[in-house]
Amino acid sequence: MKVDFLIVGAGFAGCTLAERITAQFDKKVLLVETRDHIGGNTYDYYNEDGILIQKYGPHIFHTNLKDVWDYLCRFTEWNGYVHRVIAVVRGKEVYLPVNLDTMERLYDRKFTSEELEEYFEQHRVKLDKIRNSRDVVVSQVGEELYDLFFKNYTKKQWGVYPDELDPEVTKRLPVRFNRDTRYFTDAYQGIPKYGFTRMFRRMIDNKNIHLLLKTDYREIIDSVEYNKLIYTGPIDYYFDYMFGKLPYRSLDFKFETLDREQYQHAGVVNYPNDYDYTRITEFKHFYFQQHRKTTICYEYPMAEGDPYYPIPKPECREIYRKYRKEADKLRSVYFIGRLAQYKYLNMDQVVSGALKLFEGLI
Numbered sequence: 001m002k003v004d005f006l007i008v009g010a011g012f013a014g015c016t017l018a019e020r021i022t023a024q025f026d027k028k029v030l031l032v033e034t035r036d037h038i039g040g041n042t043y044d045y046y047n048e049d050g051i052l053i054q055k056y057g058p059h060i061f062h063t064n065l066k067d068v069w070d071y072l073c074r075f076t077e078w079n080g081y082v083h084r085v086i087a088v089v090r091g092k093e094v095y096l097p098v099n100l101d102t103m104e105r106l107y108d109r110k111f112t113s114e115e116l117e118e119y120f121e122q123h124r125v126k127l128d129k130i131r132n133s134r135d136v137v138v139s140q141v142g143e144e145l146y147d148l149f150f151k152n153y154t155k156k157q158w159g160v161y162p163d164e165l166d167p168e169v170t171k172r173l174p175v176r177f178n179r180d181t182r183y184f185t186d187a188y189q190g191i192p193k194y195g196f197t198r199m200f201r202r203m204i205d206n207k208n209i210h211l212l213l214k215t216d217y218r219e220i221i222d223s224v225e226y227n228k229l230i231y232t233g234p235i236d237y238y239f240d241y242m243f244g245k246l247p248y249r250s251l252d253f254k255f256e257t258l259d260r261e262q263y264q265h266a267g268v269v270n271y272p273n274d275y276d277y278t279r280i281t282e283f284k285h286f287y288f289q290q291h292r293k294t295t296i297c298y299e300y301p302m303a304e305g306d307p308y309y310p311i312p313k314p315e316c317r318e319i320y321r322k323y324r325k326e327a328d329k330l331r332s333v334y335f336i337g338r339l340a341q342y343k344y345l346n347m348d349q350v351v352s353g354a355l356k357l358f359e360g361l362i
């Protein structure tokens with residue numbers, strides 16, 4: 001087979017580039033994907049009960065990048081979903097990020113914005129230096145909120161307490177002095193009206209894109225002639241783990257379909273202090289789907305398994321830097337996306353990166 005571009009991975013990065021290349025030029029693309037579906041980690045599908053669910057955990061699109069939003073609007077309408085997250089602490093349901101409503105519910109008293117600022121000023125721990133994630137939190141909101149919302153959640157999520165993690169893990173701690181209960185405040189947000197997968201299908205609906213599912217690119221690379229390779233898989237795998245395996249934190253998703261219309265009061269409910277799972281997602285909130293049943297998903301952080309979160313430690317970044325150096329030596333091979341860049345990236349950052357790479361290619 002002869003193509004202009006071989007693209008590895010059919011997630012946001014791979015599909016954006018495949019779309020751009022074939023929409024703008026008369027070029028042929030072979031898009032190879034190990035899984036049996038497109039969409040990468042944002043893949044959604046109707047389960048056996050006919051409920052639209054996301055296979056790899058809750059994904060909500062949000063961005064302030066107008067060019068990214070305008071670009072995706074070519075392939076989908078959006079359903080207007082606004083994400084809200086509830087945390088269950090001390091047996092109460094409160095909204096995250098912490099805001100006036102959260103504090104009033106938690107402490108059974110009224111706060112004005114000024115009173116809340118004063119409260120944090122009194123309770124925050126004054127530190128000379130921020131050395132870890134715990135310092136970030138206690139220096140802003142104090143010990144009690146740290147214990148309630150962050151300490152145990154972080155332990156579950158990362159397997160270690162916040163004082164063992166880089167400050168960057170919680171570097172931007174959003175605390176609000178108003179009653180905005182939205183989780184994201186970006187200008188544009190929502191879920192594709194008919195789901196992410198339908199959007200991806202439209203993106204790669206071009207006669208010059210040949211899609212090969214259930215195939216590792218290594219199985220076919222020797223039988224394909226191509227000019228350029230765009231690689232969105234794990235960078236360490238590309239280089240045969242020559243500097244060792246890049247560590248990730250993984251997740252196990254347990255799905256349950258219940259014989260009731262609704263299970264919880266928000267799309268995502270966090271359990272910082274109880275149970276082994278971190279959160280429960282109920283997908284019907286995302287899609288506004290009417291159905292007499294509902295599907296929920298428990299999320300269990302794991303040390304081993306599919307790669308989800310790069311470990312935010314200097315020694316891991318150091319390994320990545322070595323791979324990056326190798327990657328930079330290659331001509332006509334481009335590394336992009338969360339696995340190739342070993343970086344937690346939101347969807348909009350991935351699309352933005354892919355659009356920029358495309359500009360560079362042309």
Ligand SMILES: Cc1cc2nc3c(=O)[nH]c(=O)nc-3n(C[C@H](O)[C@H](O)[C@H](O)COP(=O)(O)OP(=O)(O)OC[C@H]3O[C@@H](n4cnc5c(N)ncnc54)[C@H](O)[C@@H]3O)c2cc1C
Nearest residue numbers: 009011012013034040041057060217233337338345346347
């Ligand atoms: C639990 C969780 C929740 C998230 N929630 C949000 C959210 O709410 N909002 C948000 O903006 N972002 C969210 N993200 C981030 C989002 O998932 C990523 O930004 C996005 O999926 C990255 O797209 P990608 O194309 O880089 O990678 P991926 O979606 O992972 O796509 C890469 C593809 O390459 C394929 N591949 C890998 N190796 C090979 C190979 N050897 N051969 C062939 N194919 C291969 C993989 O199977 C995969 O399909 C979340 C991430 C996680 C882990």
